[in-house]
Amino acid sequence: GDSVTQTEGLVTLTEGLPVMLNCTYQTIYSNPFLFWYVQHLNESPRLLLKSFTDNKRTEHQGFHATLHKSSSSFHLQKSSAQLSDSALYYCALMVYNQGKLIFGQGTKLSIKP
Amino acid sequence: ETAVFQTPNYHVTQVGNEVSFNCKQTLGHDTMYWYKQDSKKLLKIMFSYNNKQLIVNETVPRRFSPQSSDKAHLNLRIKSVEPEDSAVYLCASSDRNQDTQYFGPGTRLLVL
Numbered sequence: 001g002d003s004v005t006q007t008e009g010l011v012t013l014t015e016g017l018p019v020m021l022n023c024t025y026q027t028i029y030s031n032p033f034l035f036w037y038v039q040h041l042n043e044s045p046r047l048l049l050k051s052f053t054d055n056k057r058t059e060h061q062g063f064h065a066t067l068h069k070s071s072s073s074f075h076l077q078k079s080s081a082q083l084s085d086s087a088l089y090y091c092a093l094m095v096y097n098q099g100k101l102i103f104g105q106g107t108k109l110s111i112k113p
Numbered sequence: 114e115t116a117v118f119q120t121p122n123y124h125v126t127q128v129g130n131e132v133s134f135n136c137k138q139t140l141g142h143d144t145m146y147w148y149k150q151d152s153k154k155l156l157k158i159m160f161s162y163n164n165k166q167l168i169v170n171e172t173v174p175r176r177f178s179p180q181s182s183d184k185a186h187l188n189l190r191i192k193s194v195e196p197e198d199s200a201v202y203l204c205a206s207s208d209r210n211q212d213t214q215y216f217g218p219g220t221r222l223l224v225l
Contacts, residue, residue, distance in 0.1 A: 099161060
């Protein structure tokens with residue numbers, strides 16, 4: 001069945017260093033739609049990035065990700081971490097024609113001064 | 114203000130009781146969802162409705178039942194709650210393209 005894997009449960013970085021959060025997925029559908037949602041403390045998840053185009057970089061709020069169908073990956077990156085980036089990040093796969101999202105386990109990103 | 118609203122924010126109850134959570138969206142969306150976020154922050158779809166029609170019903174215990182009166186409202190009833198039902202229940206909605214989902218603030222349930 002459809003699934004999403006985020007290998008890191010916790011990523012701790014010093015402010016100013018680059019961020020990379022891993023996301024891989026499995027689906028039988030040939031045109032997957034991938035998302036990154038961010039959840040700050042005591043808030044609800046909100047969309048950060050989305051893409052269904054192979055090998056095209058998508059960017060928002062300093063973050064970027066590229067969907068690579070060849071490796072079934074959609075890693076999230078940022079060149080320089082900020083304290084305000086500390087949050088829980090979810091990678092998600094949309095199940096075609098149902099609209100439901102399959103979420104990965106989530107990666108907690110903690111940025112230290 | 115257009116958004117997704119949920120009530121109550123927080124609910125404490127005892128094992129075996131019945132609870133109901135409400136969700137309303139003023140975004141004009143056609144599809145609404147219920148997700149469960151457990152203590153380990155795992156986020157999992159439970160149900161989704163499109164224009165009052167149930168389209169997704171994941172494998173959840175029968176004590177959970179969604180109810181939709183119109184496309185702007187989706188409630189969740191839990192009959193005879195159990196300790197493992199303690200979680201945050203998140204309501205979300207999306208438009209007919211069903212790509213971006215907008216989440217409500219959540220209802221935190223604690224079952225004693």
